[in-house]
Amino acid sequence: MLRRRCVLLLFTVLSPAFVLAMSGSPFELPCGAASAIGGAWERIQCDFSGEPYVPPDVGWSYPVSYVYPTPLPNKRTLKLKVFLHGYSGTPTHCESDFGATAGFFVINHCAAHYPNHNAHAVSGNLPMGWWGAFGGTNSNGYRIALSITRAMNQFWRSIDTQAGIRLEGSSYGGTGSILQSMMLPDAFWRQYVSVVHANVPHTLFVNSHYHRDPAVSLAWQSYDTQRANFYWNAAMGRVDHIYYRINGATNDDLGLVELDFFRLCDAHRIACFGTWHKGGHATNEQGVRLPTRLFAGENQTVRLNQVLPVFSHSTANHWGERGHYNLGLSWHSDQIEDSVERLTVPLRYRQHTDMGADIPDQPDTVRFDLTLRRTQSFALREGETLYWRLGDQGGVAEVQEQGSLSLLGLSLPSAEGYTLLTVSRDAF
Secondary structure (H helix, E strand, O other), rough: OHHHHHHHHHHOOHHHHHHHHHHHOOOOOEEOOOEEEEOOOEEEEEEEEOOOOOOOOOOOEEEEEEEEEOOOOOOOOOEEEEOOOHHHHHOOOOOOOOOOOOEEEEEEOOOOOOOOOHHHHOEEEEOOOOOOOOOOOOOOHHHHHHHHHHHHHHHOEOHHHHEEEEEEOHHHHHHHHHHHHHHHOOHHHHHHHHEEEEEOOOOHHHHOOOOOHHHHHHOOOOOOHHHHOHHHHHHHHOOOEEEEEEEEEOOOOOOOOOOHHHHHHHHHHOOEEEEEEEEOOOOOHHHHHHHHOOOOOOOOOOOOOEEEEEEEOOOOOEEOOOEEEEEEEEEEEOOOOOOOOOEEEEEEEOOOOOOOOOOOOOEEEEEEEEEEOOOOOOOOOOOOOOEEEEEEEEEEEEEOOOOOEEEEEEEEEOOOEEEEEEEEEOOO
């Protein structure tokens, strides 16, 4: 945790040139001039060529587009989003104005089967890398890393680096967002992925599809799949800085949500919010009313420079073929107080009912465990005993791991307001 905080400090305050040197990869990326989009936005078109940025033996370049508001703000207010398109998104998302999003600097990428999947056939068979390895290499990951590096080099005055990097996509791109949160070849950038927003993805891709699907094996070849294995990455603590938002279906061969993903979030205390249905390859199922928003609460955000609350073992979860994970649990980001002597985090449980199909109403009161990571001023020192209070509950807890505090067996009734969790070095 101390190493991560040191790197975060570098990410926040170093000059762009030094950040690029730290990134460990070349950052030459040919780009055209900015073009106006409807007066409120601009787009820059760039192209990758040569290994490791394109698959081996490919004789064409790969496009990427930057889409951002104009005029650019002269302070760091734009969050960075890397959008990975779905299978049929080539070349729409990486050669167009797609992705303009208020408050964001958006990088739109094309997957490795650009420009036409048939052009990559091997002995008549088509490889399917799902934004992971392609031709046995992680060219997708290298393109993502290089595109981030160039954005930070040219637009660092406008990008809110402390918000972190959001990986986002649906279907093919949703699976890729999960995979590249583990596979980004440059550890410097991988550590700054703060949010993964994946719709209708394969959640445990390596375990479910690698070698079981000939098209996947053809794409990945001998690539070390451990790098893309959520079981291994979760156990090794390589993804505990990320908030995962997963929405999809348990009966979808094109993006199968496997519930073991959320059991791993529970076991390793990873920040996850999940909803799933039986509507196949779609965001929603008719007659099922599950939220699809990014966060469980309207006042919640995730930033690298703010404490990350992680809910686990919630008694309000429903583990059926339709169900949800951590639904109803949230925090109020703007009201967090993080000082040397005290940490205060407003928490809320809001019961969801009438969700349709066979999904039962959530209970009136929830019990859960809470892990706090990424505190900024309130240091969490291994072996230290701290005092905590949540409503009429309270107790003491020992910091078992440097930079991480787990509080077990908390409870909250359903409410519209928030209840303050306070952690202190002094007894109340």
